[in-house]
Each structure stands twice: as structure tokens, then as C-alpha cells.
Amino acid sequence: MDTESNTKPMAPPRRRKRLRIVCLAVIALLLVLILVMVILGLTVFKGKRPVTTVNSVALNDLQVSLDILRLRVNLNVTLDVNLSVKNPNKVGFKYTNSTAVLKYGGQVIGEAPIPASKISAGQTNTMNLTLTLLADRLLSNGNVYSDVISGTLPLSTFTKISGKIKILRIIKIHVVSYTSCDLSINVLNRSVANQTCQYKTEL
Template sequence: MRKTRGCICLWVTAVILGLASLFLILVFTVFKPKHPVTAVNSITISHLDFSIDITNLRVHLNLSLDAVVAVENPNRVGFKYNNSTAFLRYRGNDVGEIPIPVGEIGAHATRILNLTLTLMADRLLSDSDFFSDVKTGTLRSQIFIRLPGKVRVLFVFYVVAYATCDMEINLITRRVDNQICHYKTKL
């Protein structure tokens, strides 16, 4: 009788360990968390008011950019992202920003974010390169997006997706030229 109980206990333990091993193998292979993919689909100028006052040596600039950003979740579970911010940068300085509210993207789904970045012109006036760039009619700038979040597969995995787009804003043609985007993810 004692031998039978020992065998049953041993078999039950072996089955439990086998199922636990199988479950862990599935979590770290099939359900392994993947990085969300952030892509900037387009950047356009939605509003541009630009003039130069030669008599007072002043530049008047009011600029808004529309950016369409796609965030793809390649995971088999949902991706929850935190409050974040997209920045418009000129020569490394933040000159515009827009908050990205907290959200969730389902398994194997893509969310489109429509962002409007408004240039804060007062931040440009102290930059000596700004006036020389205005003379050439081209402002070299960058859009920077950082989207931190988490994926929960048995454990919580924290991930961050980045997107940066270098571009030239042509003040004369009122277009965005030479747009080059870079994408980076971090687990």
C-alpha cells in the first residue's frame, strides 16, 4: 500500500513538473514578448504663417505639423502604453510638443495616432542659427516619439518604442522635404 502511494505521488509530481515546464516553454517561445513597432506614416504642414519684417529685423512664424503615426503590436496579448509625449525639435532643442494619452493596443492590432505638433516660436528667437535658416528658407527639424508600455505574459515585460524623423521644413514651398525616419525598440 505504501509503495502504491509513493508511486502515485511520484507520478503526480512528474506530471505537475512536466506541465509547468511546458507552460514556461510556451511563455518564453510562442508567447515571448515582442517590441511594438512605431512608424511615422506621414508628416505634413497643416498651418504655416510666415513673414519677415526687414525694417524691425523680426521674423513671424506660426507652424503646425500633422503627423500620422502607426503603432503595431505584434504580440499575442495586449500592449498597454503609458502617457507619453511627441516632441518637435529644432537643432536639438524642444520647440513643440503634444501629449499622447495612455492607451491599449490589442493582440496583433495596429493603432493610428494623429498628432498635431505646434511650433512654439518664442523658443526659436534666442537661437542665432534660426535667422540664417530663415534666410535659406529651410528649417531642419526632427520629430521624436517615445512610447513606453508593458506586455503581460505570465510576467510583466516593460518595453519602449522610439521613432525619430529628421526633416526639412521648406518655408517657401510650404512642404516637408527630405524626411528620414529611424525606429528603435527596447525591451
């Protein structure tokens, strides 16, 4: 005589069921947090380009002496550059040590350090830089004499500021800001003229 067993599957223990519920709740919470962080990162905390602006370039000192026999010129120029960096982001912008350079005909003839710093959210840092022409770097350039004789000395300044923005302490965005200005020194009036600047920022 065959007997059928009507055994039913045993229900899982309550502890295992609670553990499963807790795990699912934790996973769901993590997914929600990740989703919220992504939404905030793409909207409120979306990385924006810091704005570097040259507010003014002023001639601090100009000393010129001509050596007509040798067709050479002894030249000393000091420029005061007022530079500002605005951080439009909702988080701080931290940049590393950099350098501002003074150029003549594409040749670097002077430098000024830009120390590392941090700009708080929505704030602007203003820097006063002094660029001094290193006369020995112009000794081999024959165009200086003719430019000084003409009364106009063309120069240019260039700055590069590199840094990063941390969003929610997780996402890092690297930023590089470039500023270049072309200007002319009026030797007779001892003033800066025809200043034009270009700005570029890369994320």
C-alpha cells in the same frame, strides 16, 4: 535459552500511501505545467518588438513674418503627424502616457500628448498627432532668421512609447520604442521635404 523474534516491520497505513501518491502526482503535474509554460513563453508567446512607424508628416499651417530691422522672424508652424504602433505579439501590449516632441536645432519647441492605451494581439493602433511650434521658444535662437531667409527650415520629431507585454499573465516584458524623424520645411512652397526616420526598440 535464546529466543529469536521474527517480528516484521509494519507496513505503512493505506492512507499515508495514498497521500504520498497524491503529493507526487501534484508535484509532477506542476512540473509539467511549468515546463509547458516555459516552452510556450520561448516559442509561441515569445516577446517581440512592437513596431512604431511614422506614416506621414504634413504641414497643416505655416505663418512667417520678418522683422528686418531687428533681424527677427515671427514663426508659427503646425505639423500633422500620422503615427502607427503595430503589436506583433500573441498577447496584448499596454503602453503608458507619452509625448511626441518637435525640435529645432536640438531644442524642444513643441509637444503633443500620446495617451495611454492597449493594443490587442496582432493589431495596429493609428494615431493622428498635431505638433504646434511654440514661437516664444525660438526668440533667443538666432539661426531661425537665416534659415527662413534661405527658404528651408530644418526640424525634427521624436516619440518615445514605453509599455509592457504580459505573457501567460505571469511573465512581464518591458518595451521601449523610439522614433525620430528629420525633415525640412520649404518656406516658399509651404511643404515638407527631405523626411528621413529612424526607429529603435528595446526589450
